[in-house]
Amino acid sequence: MRALSKRKPAKVRYTGPEHWARRRTDCCKNAARPWRRELNKDVNRGFPSTGSAVCARRFWALFLCTVLVGALSACGKSPWNNPYPSGQARGNVLYSKFAERPKHLDPGRAYSSNEYAFIAQIYEPPLQYHYLKRPYTLVPLSAESVPTPVYLDSAGGVLPATASVDDIAYSIYEVRIRPGILFQPHPAFALNEAGEYRYHNLTDGLPAGVRLLADFRKTGTRELVAADFVYQLKRLAHPGLHSPIAGLMKEHIVGMAEFSELVSERLDVTSATGSGNGYLDLRPIPHAGVELRDRYTYRLKIKGKYPQFRYWLAMPFFAPMPWEAERFYAQPGMAQRNITLDWYPVGTGPFMLTENNPNRRMVLARNPNFRGEPYPSVGEPGDREAGLLQDAGESMPFIDQAVFSLEKETIPYWNKFLQGYYDTSGISSDSFDQAIRFGGKGDAQLTEGMQEKGISLTTAVTTSIYYTGFNMLDPVVGGAGDRARKLRRAISIAVDFEEFISIFANGRGMAAQGPIPPGIFGHVPGAAGINTYVYAWANDKPRRRPVEEARRLMAEAGYANGIDSNTGKPLTLFFDTTATGPDDKARMDWMRKQFAKLDIQLVVRATDYNRFQDKMRKGTAQIFQWGWNADYPDPENFLFLLHGPNGKVRHGGENAANYDNAEFNRLFEELKNMDDGPRRQAIIQRSVEIARRDAPWLWGYHPKAFSLHHGWYANAKPNLMANNTLKYRRVDPVLREQRRREWNRPVLWPIYGGFGILAVSLVPAFISYRRRERAAVQ
DSSP: OOOOOOOOOOOOOOOSTTHHHHHHHHHHHOTTSOHHHHHHHHHHTTOTTHHHHHHHHHHHHHHHHHHHHHHHHHTTOOOTTOOSOGGGTTSSEEEEEESSOOSOOOTTTOOSHHHHHHHTTTOOOSEEEOSSOSSOOEEESSBSSOOOOEEEOTTSOEEOTTOOGGGOOEEEEEEEBOTTOBOOOBGGGOBOTTSSBTTSOOTTOSOTTOOSGGGOOOOBOOBOOHHHHHHHHHHHTOTTTOOTTHHHHHHHBTTHHHHHHHHHHHHHHHHHHTOGGGOOOOTTSOOTTEEEEETTEEEEEEESOOTTHHHHTTSGGGSOOOHHHHHHHTSTTTGGGTOSTTTSOOOOSSEEEEEEETTTEEEEEEOTTOOOEEOOSOOSTTTTTTTTTTTTTOEEOOOSEEEEEEOOSHHHHHHHHHTTSSSEEOOOTTTHHHHEEEOTTSOEEEOHHHHHTTOEEEEEEOSEEEEEEEOTTSTTTOSSSHHHHHHHHHHHHHSOHHHHHHHHSTTOEEEOSSSOOTTSTTOOOSGGGSOTTTEEEETTEEEEOOHHHHHHHHHHTTOGGGBOTTTOSBOEEEEEEOOOSTTHHHHHHHHHHHHHTTTOEEEEEEOOHHHHHHHHHHTOOOEEEEEEEOSSSOTHHHHGGGOGGGBHHHHOSSBTTOOOOHHHHHHHHHHTTOOSSHHHHHHHHHHHHHHHHHOOEEEEEEEEEEEEEOTTEEOOOOOSSOOOOGGGOEEOHHHHHHHHHHHTOOOOHHHHHHHHHHHHHHHHHHHHHHHHHHHHHO
């Protein structure tokens, strides 16, 4: 029997008005057939209007989808512009930003504010600054108490606390650590079944699939002990670490320089023998200035009397470092994959770094091993009324996570803050007028728009100073002679820093009366603290002396009307700067106008940074601008900028003006190692008065920090010395999500309007289609 041939049935063609009913049926049977191909066939057969019909159907489908999405958004879905995962909407998360990637996260190397923003939340040195009290006060952190130094003479005998500085050969700081503190979970502590470190001997390289620290499957922890602090102190002297404070600590900590030399010798040996894999265990190497007393106690031996050393104990440099971490990170293959201590810190603090992607975001998460710390129960007057003591005694930290996103531009950051996607914000010059207005007394206030959003403003004068210096080695503006001194004092009156603050700092500053900022012991507020050579006290505020007085001083100095009486030529001075950009031109023009008040011709000598530094080191600059941020809240940290033996040209120090006054030097040597008290205050005031008379600086101004935060952000108080403030912050995620929805509702009416216009434009096409359809039927 012949097999039946397998032939496809003939295709049935439909024409005429019944086309659409049959075609719909065929399309349902064969859904894979592209609709555009069928539409083209229809058009070729003489039904050009069918495209309009299809477009109409698609238009109404898209319109209904848009309406549906808008309805869903209005019904509580996350705002369309939310940059974070929807699952975090009500999470106990703080949102902030960073503008520059941190270079170092190793506490022995990090020293900049953008680095401290992270590591200060992770590492815990012995001491910290009280969050609320002012003046700034040291309190225990990982230590049980603030250590009191014991003074020894050269023979090792104990001296009374009132001993003379000349009799004190050594100061002993004994630090006792709180028992029970645990390190964060970390693979460096992971143990195997035999109790050995699981990841300390990766001789065959990293395990398969390990590209990040989180790829190590096992973690562990252990208790913090005094030996961890001793190990970190030894690390500071390690020549391979290049710690920025190594040189300074060699001047103060006994045996620091000798230990560094000993480490260098050991490194040379391991390098020559090829042993150690780049790791040198510092534990067995002796250090004369550090003594381990017991499991929780260690001692530091300081040369002479150095009361400022207690402030260093509040810095991450002196935070503990487990030897296991260095051993773990030193293994081959780690550095190639960026698994290093500079990338993944290991601490005992309230947070740990769980995501480090400095090109996008960095995430701090709550340390599950953190012991908890009570929120302060006391503050300064006004803190209770400001709501800063509502959490008194409550266990910190209050947030579970902090997400820091990279924002290099200020405008996108500002817009996201206004949308509620950042909890806090600074105020750039671009957004200043939108956020701040000044009252009748010159006080900063929020604009109505900010107040309507429930935004709050906090301000604080920083522990910094920006000044304009005279090179005291210069033959014209320098020297201790009466002529140069009167010239400098005349210029001090003429250069109006109140105007500078108003124009170039948006009013965010306070004209300086001397080198010591507010909040630092030795600063004297009010009428008693003004620089009487430049200001007079009137109407409860300092008033700059008139330019006529400055011109009188110019005449007395032999520069009447800006003419040098010795040469008969106009007085020309030189301002050396690195300011070369277009934004700097206005400031330089302003500076010229200030000198022009005294008929002085000011020539701006702009150069690159390296050339400028070279001129400062050689003393060829004449007038310059400089600044200083406090390392710790002590007047010594500012007055040493004027100490003669600290001159930049002759001694390579931080005295950029090269000021050298014998009486000032003597007083500084006396006050620098004194404890705070009335006698020290009197010596400070005498020192400052000498500097005011000699005028080596135009005292410039202390910047004022402005910060904004939303209503769901609590416990916001500026602390310009503490860096570990994240643990004090509290957020209300429910209120934040409510505000985000209110402030980010989608604006759909332009879309609806566009659809309406499109619908009206399709009406003629639809009418034409109906007419053609009827004609085809007839």
